[in-house]
Amino acid sequence: MGGVIQAHTVEQVRAAEAELMARVPAGTLMQRAAYGLAYAVVDFLAGAYGRRVVLLVGSGDNGGDALYAGAVLARRGAYVEAWLLSDSAHKGGVAALRGAGGRVRRTEPTGRRAPTDGSTGSNPRFDVVVDGIVGIGGRPGLREEAAAALDRLAGVPLVAVDTPSGVDVDTGETPEPHAVADVTVTFGTHKVAHLVDPAAGAAGVVQLVDIGLDLPPADVEALQAEDVAALLPRPHPDAQKYTRGVVGVRAGSATYPGAGLLSVSGAACGLAGMVRYVGDQDVHDLVHEQHPEVVGAGRVQAWVVGSGSADGAEGTLREALADDVPLVVDADALAYVDLAHGRPVVLTPHAGELATMLGCERVEVEDRPLHHARTAAERYDAVVLLKGRRSLVAAPDGRVRVNRTGTPWLATAGAGDVLGGVIGALLAGGLTPYDAASAGAWLHGAAATLAAQDGPIVAGDVARALPAVAGTLHTSPPG
Numbered sequence: 238m239g240g241v242i243q244a245h246t247v248e249q250v251r252a253a254e255a256e257l258m259a260r261v262p263a264g265t266l267m268q269r270a271a272y273g274l275a276y277a278v279v280d281f282l283a284g285a286y287g288r289r290v291v292l293l294v295g296s297g298d299n300g301g302d303a304l305y306a307g308a309v310l311a312r313r314g315a316y317v318e319a320w321l322l323s324d325s326a327h328k329g330g331v332a333a334l335r336g337a338g339g340r341v342r343r344t345e346p347t348g349r350r351a352p353t354d355g356s357t358g359s360n361p362r363f364d365v366v367v368d369g370i371v372g373i374g375g376r377p378g379l380r381e382e383a384a385a386a387l388d389r390l391a392g393v394p395l396v397a398v399d400t401p402s403g404v405d406v407d408t409g410e411t412p413e414p415h416a417v418a419d420v421t422v423t424f425g426t427h428k429v430a431h432l433v434d435p436a437a438g439a440a441g442v443v444q445l446v447d448i449g450l451d452l453p454p455a456d457v458e459a460l461q462a463e464d465v466a467a468l469l470p471r472p473h474p475d476a477q478k479y480t481r482g483v484v485g486v487r488a489g490s491a492t493y494p495g496a497g498l499l500s501v502s503g504a505a506c507g508l509a510g511m512v513r514y515v516g517d518q519d520v521h522d523l524v525h526e527q528h529p530e531v532v533g534a535g536r537v538q539a540w541v542v543g544s545g546s547a548d549g550a551e552g553t554l555r556e557a558l559a560d561d562v563p564l565v566v567d568a569d570a571l572a573y574v575d576l577a578h579g580r581p582v583v584l585t586p587h588a589g590e591l592a593t594m595l596g597c598e599r600v601e602v603e604d605r606p607l608h609h610a611r612t613a614a615e616r617y618d619a620v621v622l623l624k625g626r627r628s629l630v631a632a633p634d635g636r637v638r639v640n641r642t643g644t645p646w647l648a649t650a651g652a653g654d655v656l657g658g659v660i661g662a663l664l665a666g667g668l669t670p671y672d673a674a675s676a677g678a679w680l681h682g683a684a685a686t687l688a689a690q691d692g693p694i695v696a697g698d699v700a701r702a703l704p705a706v707a708g709t710l711h712t713s714p715p716g
């Protein structure tokens with residue numbers, strides 16, 4: 238697929254690096270990385286001359302990248318000071334920085350303060366910290382010296398080399414202290430920690446420097462607009478409403494009528510040929526007021542079940558399962574998800590609901606979202622969309638798509654109901670559960686961002702913005 242962002246594991250990166258290193262002169266990859274890093278820092282600082290740069294340097298090649306980049310910056314007129322956080326540091330890098338006029342200092346032993354200008358609080362001395370403490374060779378967490386140096390430099394913008402030091406690169410978990418970057422400059426490919434929260438939240442803006450690696454397909458990826466555009470169903474020139482797919486909604490109840498209405502609003506985004514609503518008569522009337530095109534019971538190609546279904550969730554799910562079609566199972570119906578075993582299903586829990594499904598605490602899901610989304614997808618043999626800042630769509634075979642669209646304004650009541658509806662429309666349009674969930678999450682986040690341009694939003698605004706977002710993806714019929 239066109240622009241899809243792939244995130245590889247450390248093992249995959251190491252293998253690709255070894256293969257490439259065998260074919261190019263020694264040091265080539267590090268030079269490519271260092272130049273890419275140096276120019277990203279120049280870009281970040283809008284220049285090099287006269288800028289003050291501090292490098293935090295660990296014992297490995299991540300520190301080597303920082304030192305060589307520091308040499309480039311020093312040659313371009315920056316004041317560059319390296320703080321070596323360990324007894325050993327990349328020798329060639331240290332020599333290069335010294336040769337370019339940079340300063341190299343060993344930090345005080347563990348527990349003592351890092352070298353400073355004597356000032357306290359923020360560090361007006363430096364314009365940027367380059368975090369070369371650890372990269373893909375690091376264990377999660379920071380040694381005391383590294384943590385102390387970061388504390389000392391708190392408030393200074395930080396550019397991370399390859400990854401923010403201290404995060405778990407392959408899982409995106411952040412169990413220990415770690416660096417928090419404004420920009421992360423990574424090499425060869427994205428790593429899982431750049432896409433998956435909570436680590437992604439510590440990576441800032443991620444810039445990729447191509448160093449020529451040849452990589453296999455990744456298990457973790459993020460769709461871009463062009464990928465979503467390629468997935469969306471388009472009406473065939475001789476389409477009629479039934480061939481475009483009919484999505485049915487069984488959601489809402491006398492207690493929660495709005496959930497039914499919002500699920501329908503998402504389903505009525507225009508990407509399916511028809512929307513049916515089956516449920517409480519009062520909800521039906523409410524739906525009709527706002528969506529006169531919605532019809533009642535009949536054949537569907539996909540069901541959306543569970544939002545606001547309250548006590549009726551189990552019965553509603555059983556009724557939907559009587560039709561042999563794909564389903565979106567949300568909210569109250571998630572408690573009965575075993576009934577849907579073996580069916581093509583998208584489950585759409587938030588962290589609390591997933592915790593209940595897996596018999597663990599919500600905080601465990603929030604700390605390890607990738608692990609728990611994958612576990613649930615395997616256990617329930619279903620596509621699991623774990624909702625969050627970076628929603629994850631996990632397939633039973635271990636593949637995961639991370640959604641990067643959206644806005645904090647999307648944290649609003651009923652937004653999840655709209656999401657279920659959109660995914661249902663895409664299922665009815667013939668997408669696989671994995672594609673429907675990931676494209677639906679992308680559209681939903683993008684619609685929220687569009688709607689929030691004019692100020693705070695409610696869930697209905699997200700639904701209303703969906704057709705415009707689909708329009709930006711050129712979903713007009715062919716011909």
Ligand SMILES: NC(=O)C1=CN([C@@H]2O[C@H](COP(=O)(O)OP(=O)(O)OC[C@H]3O[C@@H](n4cnc5c(N)ncnc54)[C@H](O)[C@@H]3O)[C@@H](O)[C@H]2O)[C@@H](O)CC1
Binds near residue numbers: 380399
């Ligand atoms: N291998 C390659 O071909 C390339 C590697 N590059 C750079 O090299 C990095 C990987 O280098 P390395 O394999 O040397 O590993 P790192 O530099 O990431 O870290 C390993 C070193 O850090 C120490 N360490 C591990 N965990 C730590 C912790 N929590 N706190 C403090 N120290 C810790 C280890 O003792 C080890 O010496 C990449 O992230 C990238 O920045 C780039 O130069 C591009 C090419």
Ligand SMILES: [K+]
Binds near residue numbers: 372401
């Ligand atoms: K780093």
